[in-house]
Amino acid sequence: MAMANEDEILEGFLCPICKADLKSASQLTSHFESLHSEEQDVLRSLKDIFGKAKKIILNNDDSDLKETFDRALKFSYQEHRYLDEEQSIGVSRSSTDYLKGVRSARLERYATETNKLLIRLDKLVCNMPSDPNQRKLHEQEVVPWLDGSSVKLCPNCAKTFNLTRRKHHCRLCGSILCHDCSLFLDINVARAIVDPSVPQTSNPPDHETTEKNGLRLCEHCYNLIELRKQVQETRNAKTVLVTAYEQMRSLMDKARPDVAMYEKMCQSLFDGETTYNLTDVNKMRGRIGKLAEGIDLLSKQIIAFPAEPGTRQARLQTAIRQAAAHYIKEDLLSLRKLPTEAQIEEVRRQRYEKAERQIQMERERMERQRDRLEEMAGPSASRVESNQDDDDNPLLEQMNIIREYIKEARKEMKFEEVAILETNLKELKKEYHLQKLSNKS
Ligand SMILES: [Zn+2]
Ligand SMILES: [Zn+2]
Ligand SMILES: [Zn+2]
Numbered sequence: 001m002a003m004a005n006e007d008e009i010l011e012g013f014l015c016p017i018c019k020a021d022l023k024s025a026s027q028l029t030s031h032f033e034s035l036h037s038e039e040q041d042v043l044r045s046l047k048d049i050f051g052k053a054k055k056i057i058l059n060n061d062d063s064d065l066k067e068t069f070d071r072a073l074k075f076s077y078q079e080h081r082y083l084d085e086e087q088s089i090g091v092s093r094s095s096t097d098y099l100k101g102v103r104s105a106r107l108e109r110y111a112t113e114t115n116k117l118l119i120r121l122d123k124l125v126c127n128m129p130s131d132p133n134q135r136k137l138h139e140q141e142v143v144p145w146l147d148g149s150s151v152k153l154c155p156n157c158a159k160t161f162n163l164t165r166r167k168h169h170c171r172l173c174g175s176i177l178c179h180d181c182s183l184f185l186d187i188n189v190a191r192a193i194v195d196p197s198v199p200q201t202s203n204p205p206d207h208e209t210t211e212k213n214g215l216r217l218c219e220h221c222y223n224l225i226e227l228r229k230q231v232q233e234t235r236n237a238k239t240v241l242v243t244a245y246e247q248m249r250s251l252m253d254k255a256r257p258d259v260a261m262y263e264k265m266c267q268s269l270f271d272g273e274t275t276y277n278l279t280d281v282n283k284m285r286g287r288i289g290k291l292a293e294g295i296d297l298l299s300k301q302i303i304a305f306p307a308e309p310g311t312r313q314a315r316l317q318t319a320i321r322q323a324a325a326h327y328i329k330e331d332l333l334s335l336r337k338l339p340t341e342a343q344i345e346e347v348r349r350q351r352y353e354k355a356e357r358q359i360q361m362e363r364e365r366m367e368r369q370r371d372r373l374e375e376m377a378g379p380s381a382s383r384v385e386s387n388q389d390d391d392d393n394p395l396l397e398q399m400n401i402i403r404e405y406i407k408e409a410r411k412e413m414k415f416e417e418v419a420i421l422e423t424n425l426k427e428l429k430k431e432y433h434l435q436k437l438s439n440k441s
């Protein structure tokens with residue numbers, strides 16, 4: 001709000017009689033009182049229309065609406081006669097179109113006026129001095145107070161001003177009113193309205209907003225601000241709801257590949273592979289559990305959101321929660337059980353024995369081959385001795401590098417990477433093993 005330029009908003013303070021643009025409500029009021037003082041009942045009926053229309057916006061009361069626009073129409077005919085006396089009898093026009101016109105122009109004027117008030121509200125609550133006298137000066141600097149020396153009655157309740165019924169000013173439009181007609185807007189509430197980053201403070205139920213902790217407003221200004229507050233609250237609530245939903249979706253998106261990975265890791269353990277260990281798979285299970293908790297929490301927040309029962313919004317919230325609960329139960333909490341340490345031990349032993357047998361067979365096959373070669377070459381043939389120092393074996397070095405990589409990937413729970421690296425390591429081991437065999441021979 002602080003960024004908005006007051007000059008940009010030109011509408012909102014047009015004199016209803018001569019259409020002069022007066023820039024501020026106080027200027028309009030003084031202009032009206034000095035130039036159109038004979039039109040006091042027009043002013044009254046205008047105020048009446050405004051008051052009714054506000055009520056309509058707040059309550060959606062249709063019967064009131066009709067009455068108000070009947071009046072508006074009547075007033076406009078009066079105005080028309082006043083401005084254009086030569087109008088002949090018998091001219092007809094569509095009341096509906098006219099009403100629509102009046103209505104949209106009026107609603108637009110409310111928006112413009114509200115924006116104007118919000119700019120003032122921002123200036124009022126920003127750097128408001130705590131000292132009462134300083135504060136009064138600050139308030140009048142933002143909104144000049146109407147000179148009430150000639151005002152004898154409260155314009156709202158028409159009661160006479162005297163020693164006990166003193167004149168007060170609306171801090172947003174500067175107009176005069178009595179204390180009984182004043183409404184107070186809590187300053188902290190005002191701060192939250194002009195700056196949505198300020199957290200909304202909820203006051204205790206016995207909290208009373210007075211002149212000290214609130215801004216004195218006329219009913220008209222108060223209702224416009226209150227209406228804006230309601231719009232803002234609805235919008236904020238929607239934003240929070242959408243954010244919660246998006247967070248929940250993103251957790252679900254994270255959970256999906258994790259579940260697939262978990263199944264794969266689990267299967268690998270059952271197959272007796274050494275690619276993953278039990279700790280890895282448990283970590284993965286823990287991570288999925290955390291995601292499930294998050295999804296559960298967010299979906300509970302979503303369903304706890306205030307919504308009128310029976311509305312589309314309420315049904316949507318219920319559906320989201322149900323879908324989330326179903327997803328958690330069916331996909332995240334029904335994960336396959338892990339094999340026990342003993343089961344893993346057993347399959348691994350079997351695999352190891354099978355591998356050992358294969359290696360033994362390989363060794364025997366190579367020995368037979370070597371014997372055949374020796375027979376063919378004769379006894380003079382010397383063996384090719386491996387004088388390679390094993391520590392310098394590039395294969396060992398590579399294997400160590402890969403082991404380091406695996407450690408890193410495990411720590412970061414990048415199990416796809418672990419799997420690839422483990423395969424590489426296995427291949428290197430095999431190659432190294434074959435090299436040793438051929439060197440021995
Ligand atoms: Zn005028
Ligand atoms: Zn009053
Ligand atoms: Zn006011």
